[in-house]
Amino acid sequence: MKKISMLFVYFLVSAFCFAQNINYNNIVSPTVPTDIGEKLVYLAWQNLPVNTQLQQQILIADASYKEAKNLWLNDIGISSNLNEINLGIVKQSADPITGNVSQANLFNPFFNLGIAFRFGTPTKIAVGKQKATAEKTIAEQKINQAKITLRALVLRTYENYKTFKALRDLQRQVTDETTADFSLAKQKLNSGKLPLEDYNKISQYLNIEKSKLIDAESKFNLSRIDLEEQIGVKLKEVGLE
Numbered sequence: 001m002k003k004i005s006m007l008f009v010y011f012l013v014s015a016f017c018f019a020q021n022i023n024y025n026n027i028v029s030p031t032v033p034t035d036i037g038e039k040l041v042y043l044a045w046q047n048l049p050v051n052t053q054l055q056q057q058i059l060i061a062d063a064s065y066k067e068a069k070n071l072w073l074n075d076i077g078i079s080s081n082l083n084e085i086n087l088g089i090v091k092q093s094a095d096p097i098t099g100n101v102s103q104a105n106l107f108n109p110f111f112n113l114g115i116a117f118r119f120g121t122p123t124k125i126a127v128g129k130q131k132a133t134a135e136k137t138i139a140e141q142k143i144n145q146a147k148i149t150l151r152a153l154v155l156r157t158y159e160n161y162k163t164f165k166a167l168r169d170l171q172r173q174v175t176d177e178t179t180a181d182f183s184l185a186k187q188k189l190n191s192g193k194l195p196l197e198d199y200n201k202i203s204q205y206l207n208i209e210k211s212k213l214i215d216a217e218s219k220f221n222l223s224r225i226d227l228e229e230q231i232g233v234k235l236k237e238v239g240l241e
Contacts, residue, residue: 068128
């Protein structure tokens, strides 16, 4: 019985954990973070053109919702009649034969107010609101997906940058040490203390290390370019170089 109870509690906890929704607002920090990796993600999100486009789609969806909600106003109309009588341009006068005063202005009211009911209007309003809500939800989900994708991309690129930087620095050190060994070997060769064969081996080794350094520098520079492309600013502006 105790084992069954423990299993039941375990499944409850597991179900609760899996039911947790992602807080998409925390995927990208709303303020400038202190952690350099998260700061790069923040900058990339702020400078991402797609971010602005998706935000505009949300505004468009909100406007469409308001438009649909106020669609019933199309069934209400007001107009005015302007003529020479109600404007006072032509004054009323008595008929010379009957003596009656003209009542033409009674058939030309200054304002007309009309209200109509179209049976399709409620349906149009409901469908319009539903469509606008769906469009907003789609735009918000696109933003959430963009946050997840961008964060992973920037952090991976940053890891590559750090790796290639470390390899570049290490290769610089090896090349500098090999250069020093080559200079010493050259002195020994000139003084007759080192055979030419050994000198040539050191020279070849130096060329190999120089070639490795060129490759390491290239990979590092490309990783820097990739990272700068994603965050929209130069790395020196965020204190990385």
